[in-house]
Amino acid sequence: MSVYTKVLPHQLTEFLQNYTLGQLEQFAGINDGIENSNYFVTTSNGEYVLTLFEVLTREELPYFLELMAFLAEHEIPSAHPVADNGGHYLRELNSKPAALVKRLKGASVDIPTARQCGEIGKQMGRMHNASKEFPLHRKMVRGPKWWRATAESVMPQLSDQGAELLSKELDYQFSHLFHNLPVGVIHADLFLDNALFVGDELTGIIDFYYACNNFFIYDLAVTINDWCTTGDNERDLRNARVLLSSYQQERKVTVEELDAWPAMLRAAALRFWLSRLQDKYFPRGGEITHIKDPDEFKLILLNRVENADKVSTMWDHA
């Protein structure tokens, strides 16, 4: 993670006095996430994850914590935040906003099976349906305006070929901005490492800190770009079909969404190419342990551009 706030045992013990969770039994820092400091905390009552938010502010956090509670209560596999004795999800620890959530069973996978793809498609569909009743609202932070500003700042670092691809893609996206697609709460970062499985059973969706109100179809594009780009084209297409048809069992996509699909896949690839370029060339201060390779998403974008006429086949079995 980029920044890491150390929590000493006596600080945790004091913090836990604001909850009714019994005696501390285990405590360990985990190497997960890029923007938060995370700890496993086990008490005589159960297993929890303690998160200290290094980037998000006290003003932004209620949206995410309320969303997690809402989804868990709607039986979307996700971690319910734990309320303190005053009924609040959000506290402070070592001068950082901090929250406890229940720890879920399950581990992420790096090469998903078709069944796992079906599970995530289904739960994303359920999440999109349920979200219609969620009362809070948050704009997408990493949308078109952010693409343009970030592209400007990383452009000088790119090769000629990279700069040309980026600049052409921005032109394409800004001439294909959508306004009338179905919207609601989306996860917006549902990569493989944000889904936990035991066998083929999806036990949890985690890391909701990019969630926002935006196009449902964009959420699918982000996920397909990560889950169904393992390099084995046959498997990737088969898995994408399973994912999208399972999604449609829950929520039928519109003709407009299908038309937008090629552009959405490109937009989703662009967004992660840009954020990884930003992390690489403008790392935040602190202790950096994970810099992900931007080229992975440059290649996905190139692939989406070159195969724009073929990507609708992912929906064939839908």
Added chain:
Amino acid sequence: MSVYTKVLPHQLTEFLQNYTLGQLEQFAGINDGIENSNYFVTTSNGEYVLTLFEVLTREELPYFLELMAFLAEHEIPSAHPVADNGGHYLRELNSKPAALVKRLKGASVDIPTARQCGEIGKQMGRMHNASKEFPLHRKMVRGPKWWRATAESVMPQLSDQGAELLSKELDYQFSHLFHNLPVGVIHADLFLDNALFVGDELTGIIDFYYACNNFFIYDLAVTINDWCTTGDNERDLRNARVLLSSYQQERKVTVEELDAWPAMLRAAALRFWLSRLQDKYFPRGGEITHIKDPDEFKLILLNRVENADKVSTMWDHA
């Protein structure tokens, strides 16, 4: 940690096929230790810690793994390594030597209570007694020869005052080398963060990777220098007395050991001052997240030098 080897979920799943531990349920990298990469692994059979050894070699590791098994079997609270289907504790993962050990309950404390000090004293005494039957042997790596070599390499980085303290201490230690003190297997790094507690109950001693055959009294000095230097002199003296008298309930120290005590406390402080200076000025490659402050041990050394005539009072109640 200084180096961190990433383990992907499919690599872990494949690795676990060498064991009979059931289905994978949880998997997370932990931010612990300086010289190894550690993961929590939960299967349907239980909770384990997976360690990839970044510095120690295949030749060195059997001493530590056999020692852990030996101590756990002698009911010293410690983690038993898990044998693979071929009966071996040591395997390889991602080109690193790797082992699974049972995960213990408990969390470390940073400000120990008198009872916790008593517990660690007692279990150290039991460990020293039991170790007489342990058949393997390992020399201390961070002894006088290493002090001298390391002092030479860090000396140019020190202030005049620091260099003078270091050089005088080396002179003192080399004119006070001991040869006839009781020896056996010692942990040699039993700091607070290597002991796990639930309440005042010691549930585990961990991180045996500096264990070696050397003076029992040195092991006590290392532990007292960390556990009983919280800055509250009254508490520190009281806790040291409890720790040492609990130790003596298990193993009575000799007159020679008591005479060596002031020099041992200084030797133990010197060893950790030097290793922290080395980590600071000559960090190993890789992703560095923990550099501990060397000055902490410079101050402990200074304190031990200045109060050499008083440290025997720690034994008053023994």
